[in-house]
Amino acid sequence: xxxxxxxxxxxxxxxxxxxxxxxxxxxxxxxxxxxxxxxxxxxxxxxxxxxxxxxxxxxxxxxxxxxxxxxxxxxxxxxxxxxxxxxxxxxxxxxxxxxxxxxxxxxxxxxxxxxxxxxxxxxxxxxxxxxxxxxxxxxxxxxxxxxxxxxxxxxxxxxxxxxxxxxxxxxxxxxxxxxxxxxxxxxxxxx
Amino acid sequence: xxxxxxxxxxxxxxxxxxxxxxxxxxxxxxxxxxxxxxxxxxxxxxxxxxxxxxxxxxxxxxxxxxxxxxxxxxxxxxxxxxxxxxxxxxxxxxxxxxxxxxxxxxxxxxxxxxxxxxxxxxxxxxxxxxxxxxxxxxxxxxxxxxxxxxxxxxxxxxxxxxxxxxxxxxxxxxxxxxxxxxxxxxxxxxxxxxxxxxxxxxxxxxxxxxxxxxxxxxxxxxxxxxxxxxxxxxxxxxxxxx
Ligand SMILES: Cc1cc2nc3c(=O)[nH]c(=O)nc-3n(C[C@H](O)[C@H](O)[C@H](O)COP(=O)(O)O)c2cc1C
Numbered sequence: 001x002x003x004x005x006x007x008x009x010x011x012x013x014x015x016x017x018x019x020x021x022x023x024x025x026x027x028x029x030x031x032x033x034x035x036x037x038x039x040x041x042x043x044x045x046x047x048x049x050x051x052x053x054x055x056x057x058x059x060x061x062x063x064x065x066x067x068x069x070x071x072x073x074x075x076x077x078x079x080x081x082x083x084x085x086x087x088x089x090x091x092x093x094x095x096x097x098x099x100x101x102x103x104x105x106x107x108x109x110x111x112x113x114x115x116x117x118x119x120x121x122x123x124x125x126x127x128x129x130x131x132x133x134x135x136x137x138x139x140x141x142x143x144x145x146x147x148x149x150x151x152x153x154x155x156x157x158x159x160x161x162x163x164x165x166x167x168x169x170x171x172x173x174x175x176x177x178x179x180x181x182x183x184x185x186x187x188x189x190x191x
Numbered sequence: 192x193x194x195x196x197x198x199x200x201x202x203x204x205x206x207x208x209x210x211x212x213x214x215x216x217x218x219x220x221x222x223x224x225x226x227x228x229x230x231x232x233x234x235x236x237x238x239x240x241x242x243x244x245x246x247x248x249x250x251x252x253x254x255x256x257x258x259x260x261x262x263x264x265x266x267x268x269x270x271x272x273x274x275x276x277x278x279x280x281x282x283x284x285x286x287x288x289x290x291x292x293x294x295x296x297x298x299x300x301x302x303x304x305x306x307x308x309x310x311x312x313x314x315x316x317x318x319x320x321x322x323x324x325x326x327x328x329x330x331x332x333x334x335x336x337x338x339x340x341x342x343x344x345x346x347x348x349x350x351x352x353x354x355x356x357x358x359x360x361x362x363x364x365x366x367x368x369x370x371x372x373x374x375x376x377x378x379x380x381x382x383x384x385x386x387x388x389x390x391x392x393x394x395x396x397x398x399x400x401x402x403x404x405x406x407x408x409x410x411x412x413x414x415x416x417x418x419x420x421x422x423x424x425x426x427x428x429x430x431x432x433x
Contacts, residue, residue: 093276145317
């Protein structure tokens with residue numbers, strides 16, 4: 001089994017690396033193979049909105065940079081983890097830069113799914129998704145937005161199982177570990 | 192003194208985009224009300240320090256900030272989030288003067304249903320809250336691509352030519368007329384320094400045609416678009432399959 005962690009922290013964040021470390025250790029203890037991609041370190045150009053990943057080179061973004069590599073790692077992992085500071089209720093710019101570039105992982109064709117328009121799948125299998133957001137302190141409005149956002153993403157990304165965790169900067173190591181363990185258990189990852 | 196508005200156009204597709212087309216239509220209506228408008232294409236602006244500072248100065252001087260952005264994977268694209276981060280940073284540093292500013296947003300989705308935009312409008316509202324902007328509401332636009340091709344006034348003129356019993360009256364003309372009236376009322380309220388009443392914005396909460404019809408129409412465009420690249424038989428390729 002494999003995982004990939006898309007770490008969408010901003011450069012000066014000292015808390016997210018701690019959370020990242022704990023998540024990686026959990027996976028390693030269960031013999032999962034995988035890696036963390038620190039997105040702000042990578043050359044990833046913004047999506048051009050051109051849809052060429054659908055109609056010119058189907059499945060592959062037209063921009064030849066690390067964004068392609070991220071999309072490939074996303075679809076080739078069993079578990080995909082988004083790690084992000086919760087930003088106005090949503091994902092950080094750093095995480096979103098990579099996520100926008102993964103549009104080619106889905107098919108351009110539309111379908112009606114659960115009474116809404118969504119896309120068809122391009123691949124037969126998509127990873128389970130764990131989304132970990134950090135906040136300075138509890139914020140009900142932003143947490144609600146964040147949780148709904150993950151639900152919406154799951155519909156568009158065909159993840160069979162998913163979990164959403166919110167970690168506060170004030171949480172101590174044990175609390176963080178507990179949250180991460182239960183988030184991973186929700187998608188069936190447990191010792 | 193005339194009011195000022197900063198228009199932040201957040202699509203990478205420039206003037207071919209729905210964000211440009213619909214945003215510019217609002218801008219033209221604001222200008223009719225003698226509001227001074229400064230427009231910034233966010234992708235170009237943020238590449239350049241001087242332009243970024245000019246944009247911040249314009250926001251500082253403005254009574255209204257208008258964001259028009261595409262919807263990417265259920266939220267704002269990377270560049271729109273980066274834009275919000277830059278404005279937040281300047282605000283947190285106390286570099287924006289004390290002034291009443293309204294934020295109004297247009298979210299442009301590819302899917303037919305308006306509600307794919309609901310969440311991102313809440314995100315813009317949180318951004319406003321963080322930066323002492325008054326959240327004036329937003330337009331959740333579905334099937335926005337239509338207006339990238341045909342700007343709203345042009346589209347309405349085209350529709351005027353249709354016979355009354357033409358099926359397109361119901362699925363295109365009527366919805367666009369409703370959108371036009373909501374836009375006009377939004378501009379009227381914002382120009383007077385008011386937020387847009389929720390009742391007005393809720394007029395956009397309808398689905399103009401059966402989902403299946405939209406799906407069928409959209410799906411016929413992909414092979415056609417791929418043909419020019421000789422990729423029409425590759426649309427379902429799985430290049431990264433394990
Ligand atoms: C990377 C990417 C992600 C998108 N995600 C969504 C989505 O989640 N929901 C949706 O309705 N449309 C989605 N779209 C379609 C755009 O929202 C739509 O084409 C919109 O009209 C673009 O606005 P623009 O013309 O101003 O660039 C996406 C497009 C791109 C390029």
